[in-house]
Amino acid sequence: MKALVIYESLTGNTRTASYEMAGRLAAAGVPTEVSSITSIDLQALSEADVVIVGSWTDGIFFFGQRPGRASRIAKKLPRIDGKRAVVFCTYALDCGPTLEKLERIVGHAGGDVLGGYSIRRDDLAGGSQELVDRLLGVLQAS
Ligand SMILES: Cc1cc2nc3c(=O)[nH]c(=O)nc-3n(C[C@H](O)[C@H](O)[C@H](O)COP(=O)(O)O)c2cc1C
Numbered sequence: 001m002k003a004l005v006i007y008e009s010l011t012g013n014t015r016t017a018s019y020e021m022a023g024r025l026a027a028a029g030v031p032t033e034v035s036s037i038t039s040i041d042l043q044a045l046s047e048a049d050v051v052i053v054g055s056w057t058d059g060i061f062f063f064g065q066r067p068g069r070a071s072r073i074a075k076k077l078p079r080i081d082g083k084r085a086v087v088f089c090t091y092a093l094d095c096g097p098t099l100e101k102l103e104r105i106v107g108h109a110g111g112d113v114l115g116g117y118s119i120r121r122d123d124l125a126g127g128s129q130e131l132v133d134r135l136l137g138v139l140q141a142s
Helices: 013-027 042-047 070-076 098-108 121-141
Strands: 003-007 032-036 050-058 084-091 112-120
Touching (some): 013 032, 013 084, 032 042, 050 098, 070 098, 112 121
Parallel strands (some): 003 032, 003 050, 050 084, 084 112
């Protein structure tokens, strides 16, 4: 079992969360690579059983939220047909429908989306741990 985290990040929070997840997954016996959406490690992608895709929340705080640079994510994300996927977003106050929109993008790329998780930017480590714990629970049950 291997994983790849692909992130879109403007100010670094989503990137930080991605590396937190990778460290925790590796510690749990799931070797995990991390790639920016703009330079995806295609070898790691082809070897990954699970792909985690994360972005930040872009909106006017309580309205119109969407994944940051959503159109670039949709354009850059390669086909991941048949691979299990998880989405996450980081946010400040309210992520609105960001996760559902990111799920749609990843689903369009062929990912079998298991679920999504939002991480408040003031608790990146805690949120990342929670996502990994939940993911490991799903993987162990399947
Ligand atoms: C232009 C812009 C718009 C944002 N809009 C929202 C928003 O609508 N709701 C929210 O909760 N956070 C919003 N945020 C906060 C970011 O989503 C949050 O800081 C996130 O963790 C940034 O991730 P990054 O450091 O990976 O870019 C916004 C940030 C920026 C820069």
